Structures are given as structure tokens and as C-alpha cells.
């Protein structure tokens with residue numbers, strides 16, 4: 312199933328990516344001969360501290376895809392977010408768990424879901440404790456401030 | 469995504485479209501069954517509604533035939549034509565609900581002693597089985613709570629690993645048992661008789677090549693099979709236990725290790741007996757060796773409650789007792 316479906320997805324992405332220009336600035340295989348490793352760039356959503364920045368994702372599709380979810384990570388030390396581990400880029404998002412994944416989802420839906428996560432951080436399952444704590448006490452200026460600090464300083468690492 | 473495509477593989481539908489009930493989302497039968505074997509539940513991938521049944525022959529409904537698979541209780545089939553006739557004259561359609569394979573098989577499993585001896589009779593049961601998934605829709609008919617199917621129907625299932633797939637390639641012309649060649653080879657190596665892989669485990673005859681038939685013909689044999697989450701499995705395979713107990717992969721791995729450790733005791737004991745027998749000029753046949761190995765391992769496995777308890781259970785001693793007993797029952801009286 313996997314190989315033919317990857318080709319189909321490639322076509323779907325090519326066809327539909329244009330509809331999401333304001334969200335995904337690129338989504339393509341790293342090497343056009345290998346449809347199992349992809350990279351994506353998403354834009355920071357408006358009304359979030361990420362606005363004006365862009366973020367790179369790495370997507371790996373295992374041989375079991377689409378029966379198992381894709382493995383998606385942000386670049387390490389680039390993404391300060393309550394559900395993303397800063398030093399690895401690991402993402403905590405329910406649809407990327409085996410138990411919640413559905414084979415009807417595809418690369419585009421996954422990337423769009425991650426974009427959505429940037430606007431809607433979930434404090435219940437934090438991978439970044441500092442940000443989650445600030446969010447919990449609803450200290451917006453500290454939240455913006457800390458993220459901007461991360462984005463402008465720490466991410467040079 | 470268009471309605472003419474399967475949302476799992478993104479390919480167009482041809483004849484093999486099926487619908488989940490009650491939500492009526494459609495997929496290729498193969499795609500949704502593969503997904504069911506991966507998922508922990510029977511939820512529809514599109515809308516997450518828990519599925520109860522699958523209707524096959526989705527386009528064929530107008531021809532009057534279809535097959536409904538009950539995903540939890542096993543399989544049942546019925547003519548959609550009869551169904552619509554009944555509903556059109558205002559009768560309540562009689563759905564075959566007491567046709568529950570899981571229950572039947574589980575009861576049998578409780579008196580475990582018969583399990584292996586049952587293997588020998590498996591062929592006599594063939595064709596008389598009632599519990600079948602069939603795709604040759606025109607040939608199905610129903611009488612009351614029983615489903616009759618053509619006697620040619622067979623499940624194509626490897627006798628060793630219990631998987632049903634297209635790579636089954638060895639067949640015994642004598643007893644019709646099917647195997648993967650790789651399963652035969654690893655079994656032969658396990659019993660230290662690497663050359664024996666070309667022989668039928670059931671009857672010891674030389675195996676022939678098996679070619680998958682084009683049409684979908686399947687049989688259910690309750691002695692060796694079991695339906696778990698609507699999937700037909702070898703009753704004793706590890707994969708079945710994994711699905712049946714709804715275990716996660718790491719627990720499954722532990723289970724495999726436990727089984728392996730226990731089997732090792734039995735195999736060592738059996739090999740000692742084999743050497744001893746050889747010194748006395750008696751040779752234990754491969755089929756008997758496999759039978760005793762399987763039988764005693766399973767007993768010890770059950771005594772251990774699926775855990776490896778080397779401190780509490782004297783596996784070697786217990787294995788010796790049971791192996792000797794089984795060998796004597798098989799006629800190796802002088803051992």
C-alpha cells in the first residue's frame with residue numbers, strides 16, 4: 312500500500328499546496344527520488360508570538376505509513392512552544408500518536424494540524440514546562456517575552 | 469477527496485468496495501481490514517464511529533446479493549435480496565445474532581487437552597463448517613440460524629504462523645495443509661532437522677508448490693482457527709494472543725520471550741529423550757517430536773500463567789514427566 316500511496320500524496324501535495332500559501336511556505340521531499348523523507352516550512356500564525364517567523368519541520372514516513380503516523384519534528388533548539396521539546400524539536404500532538412492516528416490523514420493535514428497547534432498550545436501535556444507554567448497563569452506579556460527571547464537568542468545555538 | 473476513491477490508499481474503487489455500518493463510509497475491503505489489524509479498535513478512520521458490521525458487495529446491492537460481516541462476533545452472511553423482501557412485506561428481518569464464532573471457539577479452548585489431537589481430524593471438518601466469509605456472493609444461502617456455504621470454500625492460512633496472506637507457497641497434496649516455506653524452514657531448524665523442511669508437519673509427506681487461486685476461497689476450521697476482532701487467526705499463534713488480549717507491543721515481546729524460554733526447557737528435555745531413544749535403536753518421528761514439543765510447551769505455559777517463573781516451577785522436571793507421558797501415549801513404550 313505504502314509506495315503507491317506516497318506517489319498519490321506527492322500529487323495531492325503538489326496540487327493543493329497553493330491553497331495554503333499563507334500557512335505552509337514549502338512542503339517537499341528532501342530528495343525527489345525518496346518520498347519517505349520530507350521537509351516543510353510553516354509560517355508563524357498571526358496573533359501569536361510566532362508571527363513573522365518561519366519554522367522548519369522534518370517528516371519521516373516509515374514503511375508502515377499510512378497505517379502508522381508519520382514522524383514529525385521541528386528543528387532542534389528552534390521552537391519554543393509548550394507542547395514541543397525545545398532541545399529536540401519533538402512534538403506532542405494527539406493525532407501523531409499511534410492510538411489517535413487515522414490512515415485517512417495525509418501530509419497536508421498533518422502539517423496543518425501542527426500549524427494549528429502553534430495557535431492553540433495545550434497546557435495539559437507540556438514538553439516545555441516553563442512556557443506551560445506561564446500560560447497556566449495567563450501572563451500574556453511574560454509568555455510573549457519568553458518566546459521572543461527564545462526565538463531571538465537561544466535559537467542561534 | 470472524492471467519493472470514488474478509498475480514503476486509505478487513495479486509489480479508485482473497482483469491485484472491492486465495502487461499507488462500514490452504521491456510518492456507511494466506504495473503503496476497499498482489503499484496506500479497511502489491514503487498518504483493523506493495526507488499530508486497537510473498530511472505529512471508522514473517517515468519522516471515528518465505532519463500526520459494527522461491514523457490507524461487502526456494496527455495488528452489488530441492486531443485484532440482490534451482499535455479504536455482511538459482523539466485526540465483533542465473527543462473520544455472518546445473508547442474501548440482501550431476502551433481507552429487502554422481508555423488510556418490504558413488513559416482516560422484521562431475522563439477523564443472525566446467535567451465530568457467534570468467538571463463543572464457540574472459546575468454549576472449546578477451555579478443554580485444552582483436545583486441542584492438539586484435534587489437529588488430526590481437521591480435514592474431516594473441512595467443508596462442513598458453517599462459519600465462513602465468502603466472496604462468491606451468488607452461492608450463499610441461509611437456513612434459519614445457520615449459514616451454508618459451498619464446500620469448496622477454504623481459508624488460505626499458513627498452518628504454522630496462522631497468517632493469511634499471499635505468500636503461502638507450500639501445500640501438502642495429501643492432507644491439503646498449507647505453509648509458508650520460511651515458516652517450515654525455521655521450524656525445521658528449531659527441531660535440529662534442517663532437511664525436514666520439505667515435509668508436511670501433519671502427515672510427513674513431501675510438500676508440493678502451492679499457487680494462490682485467483683478467486684477468494686476460504687474455510688474456517690474451528691479446531692485451529694479463531695476469529696479475533698473479525699480477523700481469522702491461528703488459534704495458537706502469538707499474533708492471536710496479542711490481538712486477543714489487546715496487548716501492546718512490549719507486552720507482546722515479553723510474551724514471546726516467556727514462550728521461548730519455556731519451549732527451550734521442553735526442547736532440551738525432548739532432545740535428551742531423542743538421544744536416549746536413538747541409543748536404543750528407536751527413532752522419534754518429526755511429527756511426534758513437534759506434537760510433543762507443542763503440547764508440553766503449551767501445558768507448561770498455562771501452568772505458569774503466561775509468565776516465566778523459574779523459581780516456583782521446576783520446568784525441567786515437569787517437562788520430563790510430561791514428555792515421557794506423551795511419548796508413551798504415542799507408542800514409544802520402551803524409552
Ligand SMILES: [Zn+2]
Nearest residue numbers: 474477496499
Ligand atoms: Zn483502498
Ligand SMILES: [Zn+2]
Nearest residue numbers: 491493512515
Ligand atoms: Zn465513518
Ligand SMILES: [Zn+2]
Nearest residue numbers: 626629648651
Ligand atoms: Zn507462516
Ligand SMILES: [Zn+2]
Nearest residue numbers: 640643668671
Ligand atoms: Zn500433509
